[in-house]
Structures are given as structure tokens and as C-alpha cells.
Amino acid sequence: MLLFAIPAIVGVVAGYVSGGRLGGLVTTRLRALWLVWLAAGAQMAEYTTDRLDGRPGQALRSVLLATAFVTVLGWLLVNRRGRSRLLKTAASTALGGGLLNGMAIALNGRMPYSPTAAGAAGIPPGQETAKNIAAARGSRLTLLGDVIPVPPLHAVISVGDIFITLGAAAVIATAMHQPTTPHTAEARHDSNHQRTAPDGGVVHPGHLRPVALHHRSPRRDRRLRPPPERKPT
Known part of the structure; x- marks a missing residue:
């Protein structure tokens, strides 16, 4: 929830407050989305290694x-x-937070968390998951681990999580300022006018075009001509 819902909500609110619109976010083109799904698959697979202890589990x-x-x-x-x-700066901020988390996980096999912080957040100490383990004397870079309690969410986060949250929210807010294609009533009126305007005598099916005066025959245009002037005798 912290790494997905909160950045999205904060980013959208910040984007609206700063004058952005959701249209800019929708029109932002993202390339190679399959890489994101691959990364998500690797993260989901990591949860299945909770029963693997020792070197095999840490290596996987x-x-x-x-x-x-x-x-x-x-x-x-x-x-x-x-x-x-x-x-680019916002994305780099989120990436930097991920690298901080990655360093702590790589050196400990799992993300170490502070038992004291866990107790302050209402989490029973001593619990272990596929991605978390209680910090001990042999743990390394514990300051980069989950040491910040968030009691309302019953969670413990890290410094890297804060950077990820801020960076992701900034990416969303910035993307909302991307230019969008205008769809105003005036633009639609101009478009319709161009489609129905006369085009040099060519009549398309389904369109009525007023006939120009110079296209009429001389016999039918007699009434439009003024009578000839009579010279005085």
C-alpha cells in the first residue's frame, strides 16, 4: 500500500494542485512495459522462497x-x-531509493528490520518473511533497513522506501503536466466547417452545397441583370 497506493494518491493530488491534468498522464507514452512485468514477476517469485534458508535461499x-x-x-x-x-530527476530519485534497499537486502539476504521499530508500529517482533528478517548483531547496513515505524499503517519502512515514494509521486505529478491534444468546441466547429465548405464545385454524396451564381446559365440569369439603359433621342 505504501509503495503503490500512497505515491499514486499523493502524485495525483500534487499534479492537480500545481495545474496538471490526468490527460497529460494518460498521453505519456511508456516504452517496453514488458520489462516492468518481468520485474514484478521476479518480485513475486521472491515471496516463494520464504522456506529456503541458508545459502541456497540467499543465493536464489x-x-x-x-x-x-x-x-x-x-x-x-x-x-x-x-x-x-x-x-528524469523524479525517476532517478525513485531508482536511488530502490538501490538503497537493494544494498541492505543484498548484504543480509533479506531486508533487516528493527524489532524496536516493529514494536512501535504494532508488529510482533521476531517475525520473518521471504523479504524481511529481524536485525541482529551480525546484520550489516541496518540503518538502510526498515527502521522507521508507521503506526497508522502497522508497517515499518526504510529510508529507501521514502525516496521511492517521493520519486514515484513526483513522476506522476510531473507527467500530468505533459501537453495534451486540445478538444475544444471551437476546434470541432472548425473541423466541421472544413468538411462542409464548398470545394470548387465538387459535390460529395450526403452534402448539400449552394450553387454559385456564375454556374447558372445566361438564360436563367436574365432576371438578375439590370435592364439596358435607353439613350435619349
């Missing part, structure tokens, strides 16, 4: 983690072309 989790990060990095590089500097 490291491979899946590296696959996810390399895939996301490649996707960001593919989509950097043609983007604004602000959008």
Missing part, C-alpha cells in the same frame, strides 16, 4: 533481486529519451 533471493533491479534500471534507461529534466 539475490538472483531474483538482481533481476528485478536490472530490469527496472533498463526500463528507466529506455524511457529516458525525450523526457524533461524534471521527470
